[in-house]
Amino acid sequence: MSVREERMAAGSAATQGVDMLALDLLHIPGIGRETALRLQRLGLSTVRDLLLYLPRRYEDTRELTTLASLTYGSLNTASVQIRTVSTRESPRRRMVLTVAELEDASGTAEAVWFNQRYLERQLRPGETYIVSGKVERSKGGAVFRNPQFEHASDMQQHVGRITPVYPETEGITSKFLRTKIGQLKSWIPALPDVLPVRIRTECALLDLQEALRRVHFPESFAEIEEARRRLAFEELFCVGLVVEQARRRRLAESSIAIPYDVDYARERVARLPFHLTDGQRVVTHEIFQDLAKPHAMNRLLQGDVGSGKTVVAMLAASMTCHAGHQVAFMAPTELLARQHHATLNALLEGEDIPVRLLVGSMTEGAKREVADFAATAIPTIIVGTHALLEERIQPSRLGLVIIDEQHRFGVEQRQILRKKGVLPPNFLAMTATPIPRSLALTKYGDLDLSVLTERPAMRGKVVTEVIRGSTHDAAFLAAREQLALGHQVFVICPIIEESEDLDGVMSVTTEMERLSQGPFAQYRLGILHGRLSGREKDEVMEQFRAHTLDVLVTTSVVEVGVDVPNATVMIIESADRFGLAQLHQFRGRVGRGSATSYCYLIQESADELATQRLQAVAATESGFLLAEQDLRLRGHGEIGGLRQHGDSMFRIADLLDAALLQEAQHAASSWLDDDPELRAHAPLHEAMRAYQYVLDLD
Ligand code: ADP
Ligand code: MG
Numbered sequence: 001m002s003v004r005e006e007r008m009a010a011g012s013a014a015t016q017g018v019d020m021l022a023l024d025l026l027h028i029p030g031i032g033r034e035t036a037l038r039l040q041r042l043g044l045s046t047v048r049d050l051l052l053y054l055p056r057r058y059e060d061t062r063e064l065t066t067l068a069s070l071t072y073g074s075l076n077t078a079s080v081q082i083r084t085v086s087t088r089e090s091p092r093r094r095m096v097l098t099v100a101e102l103e104d105a106s107g108t109a110e111a112v113w114f115n116q117r118y119l120e121r122q123l124r125p126g127e128t129y130i131v132s133g134k135v136e137r138s139k140g141g142a143v144f145r146n147p148q149f150e151h152a153s154d155m156q157q158h159v160g161r162i163t164p165v166y167p168e169t170e171g172i173t174s175k176f177l178r179t180k181i182g183q184l185k186s187w188i189p190a191l192p193d194v195l196p197v198r199i200r201t202e203c204a205l206l207d208l209q210e211a212l213r214r215v216h217f218p219e220s221f222a223e224i225e226e227a228r229r230r231l232a233f234e235e236l237f238c239v240g241l242v243v244e245q246a247r248r249r250r251l252a253e254s255s256i257a258i259p260y261d262v263d264y265a266r267e268r269v270a271r272l273p274f275h276l277t278d279g280q281r282v283v284t285h286e287i288f289q290d291l292a293k294p295h296a297m298n299r300l301l302q303g304d305v306g307s308g309k310t311v312v313a314m315l316a317a318s319m320t321c322h323a324g325h326q327v328a329f330m331a332p333t334e335l336l337a338r339q340h341h342a343t344l345n346a347l348l349e350g351e352d353i354p355v356r357l358l359v360g361s362m363t364e365g366a367k368r369e370v371a372d373f374a375a376t377a378i379p380t381i382i383v384g385t386h387a388l389l390e391e392r393i394q395p396s397r398l399g400l401v402i403i404d405e406q407h408r409f410g411v412e413q414r415q416i417l418r419k420k421g422v423l424p425p426n427f428l429a430m431t432a433t434p435i436p437r438s439l440a441l442t443k444y445g446d447l448d449l450s451v452l453t454e455r456p457a458m459r460g461k462v463v464t465e466v467i468r469g470s471t472h473d474a475a476f477l478a479a480r481e482q483l484a485l486g487h488q489v490f491v492i493c494p495i496i497e498e499s500e501d502l503d504g505v506m507s508v509t510t511e512m513e514r515l516s517q518g519p520f521a522q523y524r525l526g527i528l529h530g531r532l533s534g535r536e537k538d539e540v541m542e543q544f545r546a547h548t549l550d551v552l553v554t555t556s557v558v559e560v561g562v563d564v565p566n567a568t569v570m571i572i573e574s575a576d577r578f579g580l581a582q583l584h585q586f587r588g589r590v591g592r593g594s595a596t597s598y599c600y601l602i603q604e605s606a607d608e609l610a611t612q613r614l615q616a617v618a619a620t621e622s623g624f625l626l627a628e629q630d631l632r633l634r635g636h637g638e639i640g641g642l643r644q645h646g647d648s649m650f651r652i653a654d655l656l657d658a659a660l661l662q663e664a665q666h667a668a669s670s671w672l673d674d675d676p677e678l679r680a681h682a683p684l685h686e687a688m689r690a691y692q693y694v695l696d697l698d
Pocket of ligand 1: 274275276277280303304305306307308309310311432456457563565592
C-alpha cells in the first residue's frame with residue numbers, strides 16, 4: 001500500500017464527512033481513467049456505488065489440502081511456499097507461460113498461468129501463499145491451472161475464505177473489486193441506512209453496515225443469508241411503501257361510481273349462452289362491488305388463457321352502460337379488437353348498448369364518426385386498438401377503461417386512455433400472463449388482483465408433447481388424424497422467411513410450401529405473419545374462424561387472444577426459441593372447444609436448458625406454475641448468490657419469497673400509518689426516489 005492509499009484507508013467517515021461516498025472512483029488510488037470507464041460499465045461511478053455493489057456468488061476455499069493429497073480434476077486450495085518462478089514462451093501456441101514450483105511439508109506441485117507475464121514480478125520465491133484452483137495431472141506431477149493466489153496472512157482476502165465473486169467486465173476482475181472494496185470499507189459506516197430503526201427492530205433485521213460487512217467479508221454462509229434477507233427486505237419494503245401510498249391516494253380521490261344493480265346483473269347473466277363458472281361469478285361480483293365504490297377501481301383480472309375473461313369484461317362494461325356511462329375497451333391488435341367487437345355484439349344482442357369498433361385501418365370518415373359518437377353522452381362500448389389513444393377520441397362520460405392483454409401495452413398508453421375521463425375512470429386490466437404477486441407489484445404497482453383459476457368445465461384437455469426435430473413427422477401424422485375428423489390445425493414458426501443467420505429455423509414460407517406439398521396436400525392452408533397488412537391478416541383469420549381454411553401456418557402474430565374452438569392441434573416449430581409464457585399462450589389457442597386437443601413442441605437445439613424448459617411446459621397446464629418455473633430456470637431465487645438478473649428491478653429480493661414480501665408489505669403499511677408523508681426518516685425519503693417509477697403506473 002502506498003502512503004496515499006494508507007491514508008485513504010485509514011480515513012473514517014467521522015473525520016472526512018459523508019461526501020466521500022459521492023467521490024468519483026477516478027480519485028481512488030489505483031483507478032485510472034480507463035479503469036474508471038470500465039467500472040462505469042458495471043454501473044459503478046462513486047465510492048457509494050462500489051460499497052453497494054453485490055456479489056453474484058461466493059467461492060468457498062476455506063478448506064485447505066496438502067500437496068500430497070490433491071484431488072485431480074477439481075478445485076484445491078493449499079498453503080504453499082514458492083520455490084522458483086519462471087516465464088517462457090510456448091512457441092506452438094503463441095502463449096506466455098508463467099510457471100511456479102510450489103512446495104509444502106508434504107510434497108511439491110506446479111502452478112501455471114497463461115499470458116500473465118507480470119506475475120513473474122509479483123510472486124516471490126521463498127514466501128508463503130494460499131493458492132486455489134483446478135488441479136490437473138501432468139508428466140511432472142500435479143499442476144494448478146491459472147490458480148488464484150494470495151500471500152498467506154491472518155486476513156485472507158481472495159483465497160482461503162468464503163470469497164465473493166462479483167459481476168465482472170473486461171479488465172475488471174473480482175479480485176480487483178475485492179481489493180478496492182477492502183480498501184474503502186471504512187466508509188461503509190457512513191452509508192445512511194434506509195430502513196428505520198423501528199422496522200429493523202420489529203422485523204429482526206441487520207443494520208445496513210453489518211449487512212454489507214457480511215456481504216463483502218463473510219465468515220459463513222449463514223451470515224450471508226441473513227444479510228441477503230435484510231437487503232431483500234429493504235427493496236420489498238420500499239416498493240411496498242410506494243404502492244401503499246398510491247393506494248391510499250386513490251382511495252381518497254373520488255371517481256365515477258357505477259351502482260350495483262343486482263336485478264340487472266342477474267338478468268344479464270341469465271341471458272348468456274352458457275353458465276358462468278364459479279370463478280367467473282366470484283370475479284364479476286368482485287368487480288361490480290368495486291365499481292360501486294366512490295373511488296376509482298384499479299384492478300387486474302388475471303386468468304389463464306381460455307379461462308373466459310372476455311365475458312367478465314363484457315359484464316362489467318354492460319353494467320357501466322346500464323348506469324349511463326361509457327366504456328373504452330382496448331386490445332393490442334386489430335385482429336383481437338375485431339374479435340372482441342364481434343363477441344360483445346353477439347353477447348349483448350337484444351340490449352340497447354351500441355358497441356363501436358375503432359381500428360387504424362378504418363377510413364378517416366368512419367373514425368371521425370366514432371369520435372363524434374363518443375363525444376355524445378350516449379352510453380356505449382368502444383372497442384379498439386391503439387387508435388383509441390388518438391387525441392380526438394374524447395368520450396364525454398367515460399366510466400370504465402378495459403385493457404385486454406395489458407402486458408402488451410406500455411405504461412404511457414394505459415395512462416393516456418385513463419386520462420380521457422373527466423373524473424378518473426374505473427380501470428380493469430386483463431392478462432393471461434400469470435405472474436407472482438411480488439412481480440405484479442413492481443410491474444403494475446397499486447392494483448387489486450382478481451384471479452380466474454379454472455377453465456370452463458366442458459372444455460377438452462390439451463395434451464402436450466415435446467418432439468425432437470428428427471421425429472418431427474409424428475406431429476404431422478397426428479395433425480392429419482385431427483384434420484380428417486374435421487378439426488383445424490395451427491402451425492407456428494419463429495420467422496417469416498428463411499435466413500442465413502438462422503440456419504435450420506423453420507420459416508412460415510418454407511413450412512407452407514413443405515406442408516402444402518406433403519402432409520397436408522389435400523387440405524386448405526392459410527398463411528399469417530406480420531408483413532401482411534391489417535386487412536389481410538383479418539381476412540385470413542376470418543377464413544380460419546369460418547373454417548374455410550383447415551390449417552393456419554403463422555408466426556407469433558397469432559399469439560394472443562384468438563378464439564377458434566374448432567382448432568385442436570397446435571404445432572410449434574423451433575419451440576425452444578420462444579419464451580415459456582409465449583408457448584403457454586400458443587397452447588391456449590387450442591383446447592377451447594369440448595374435444596381433446598394436442599400441442600406439439602418441436603425442439604430444435606439439443607441444449608439441456610432447452611429440454612428442461614420445454615419439458616416444463618409439457619408438465620404443467622397451469623400458466624401460473626409455469627411462470628414460477630420460468631423464473632427459477634432463469635436464475636431468479638438463486639441460492640447463495642445475491643444478485644438477480646432478468647427483467648426484474650429487484651436486485652436481491654427473491655420474487656418467489658412470498659413470506660418476506662408479506663412481512664415487508666405489512667411493515668410498509670404500518671410505517672405509513674405513523675409517517676404518511678415519509679418525512680420521519682431522511683434516508684428513506686431520499687431512497688424513495690429510486691422507486692417512484694412504480695407510481696408511473698397510476
Ligand atoms: P381468455 O380468458 O383467454 O380471454 P375467452 O374470454 O376468449 O378466454 O374465452 C374462451 C372461450 O371460452 C370463448 O370461446 C368463450 O366463449 C368460452 N367461455 C367463456 N366462459 C365460458 C363458460 N362459462 N362456459 C363455457 N364457455 C365459456
Ligand atoms: Mg382473451
